[in-house]
Amino acid sequence: MIADVGGFHFAQASDPQRISLYLTSRGWEAHEEAGGTLWMAHDESYEVFVPRYREMRGYASHIRRLLSTLATAEGRSEPQISLEISVSDADVQYVRTDPTGEPGTTPIDEGVKAFESLRQWVLSGAVAVSTDRIRLVQPARKPAAALDFMRSVRLGPTFEGSYILTVYIPVPPRIGQTEIEVDHPQVRLLSQPFERRVSLKLREATNAAVSAADDVIQRRVGIDAFKQRAEKGVNANLCEALVGFSSPGSGEARIDFSWALSRPVEPAGPIGLNRDQVSVLREAAQELRAAAPEEDVTVAGAVVRLHREGSLGAGEISIAGIVEGGNNDRLRRIWLDLTESDYSLATRAHDHGSTVAVTGSLVKRGNRYVLHNPVGFRVRAEAT
Template structure:
């Protein structure tokens, strides 16, 4: 057993009993017997019919030997988990959080990964968190998410923390802190359980990964690109598929994702490991392209200026050309986009052309080539130069 250092011992006395219990619950321990100011907790031995692991947890911080009892607990856990006491103590000190573990399996020595693989994997992991948060923040999940994300999504992704790597090939650990919860760990509103946004995002991410795996397996089974659209309500999107492909790299063998949920907000049922091998990632890449081709051009927002007007009669609908760029794609590439507007909107376009005002047009992009068009125009907004 590795003894706890003096520097670490000076920190254990500051650990609250709630932190000790949260850590144990989150790793599968459960209470078995009470001993006055202490409680015995057990952990079943996986794949073994022998006696479970046991630890004695101090429940009262007032005795002088509280720090000694916590130090004993930390040292025992470090043996059970094959980790250093410092790592165990550090995680005990963290606030309540949901964890995800990305397990990469690159060739080479265990515990290492080529730099050229881990950098895009981390970028893909950020995109994965962003797509899950965007799906949860949207009134209705979208097959292709807009490039501009709400501030709520940006704020959430900023809270996600990258932790130390774990033993087992190359495991990237990330966690999302949860806000402080009532002592019972639940919130009720009109008899309906509510959860903080951070937990809802983690749930959405897990559901989307299950959908992605099922959609990919359907494609492989049918030997054709499956229709991914039915999985969109679960959180699947072209963005999420592209993030998964990016994590896997160009020729990587695949990866897996595990979820550990904060014991302060227990899940109704356990969640399984999500594995995605190279064939599944190839199928997800094709599915993402299909989603973008079929559904990615809806509700596009064009920002620009009116450069051409034409109609056959003095009144009624007319053809308008706007020179501008789409906010959600092509990195601001300038295009001339044609559209047909009704009499009211055409009059607004004519006035914007006369004054040189900027316009914002929302509709469905039907042709993305030399002659792009916006159909089903739902919004035509004029922004005066003086605004």
């Protein structure tokens, strides 16, 4: 996971605030001077100078000398130190996929799937933190807090060593922070900023999902292994995302968590996924979706079937369409019952080939999708 010192991470590691966080976390002491800060190691055996502004003459040279000094003091490489400084103000998750082919590359279809799964994985954590309600399937309409959070999340560069995806979650430091203290497990979760709570939820939920898969494999239990862990953030969306990290060739993946130096936590090992666990997670996602409705979903498509007893009254229709805003845009056939007035609208839409939309709770019953409690049935105006 080492990047070129002259590339992305050097640019990030050149930020004075990130450098200060890193040096503070290593016990270096700051002494303000004209134009910048002189930092001294705790035993005063090394010192480095950090200019106050990037625009100062010779800034890049100062940073390269700083990296060289730190590499000597710590007995590590400059790229390693550059990487850690560059992410000192963010929680970073590294998702190691294991595709076939040349190291550092991935088949395009697998790569697209992995990036889509990465977004779904992070979003599942944000949604879980945004609401107290426990769901086996997250709603299609995501909480505003989760969507706002997702706008701050950044993708980092990929790395060789299989094919490693990185996601950056910026974490604000404590107000008035003057020293670095490790957050222990007993620290109340609600005292943490939203961004950190998402990172912690991702680790908790991912661990719980893998543990549930192990229970299924080793103890021969059923889907209850996943339902019992729903309060930890386990749901169909999370399971689908984890499955998307694995390639068809190996069926394996690994997730490493790195924590912002401004709010360090107790270190924890990586979470691995093997072929058997991935198979169980795939089946679990399907069963969880079958066991719980997708609430507040909007279905849009064409009316392909109409049925009612007699010429008046309520009736049943089916729509060939998609769930808007969902993670799967494949065409589905969805059945629902409508009131007499809405049924009349559906009849006219069918006759004219118009697109309709309706909102409700989507449930899978065998091979059939059924929309319960439909509201807001409408015929959409055709684009001109």
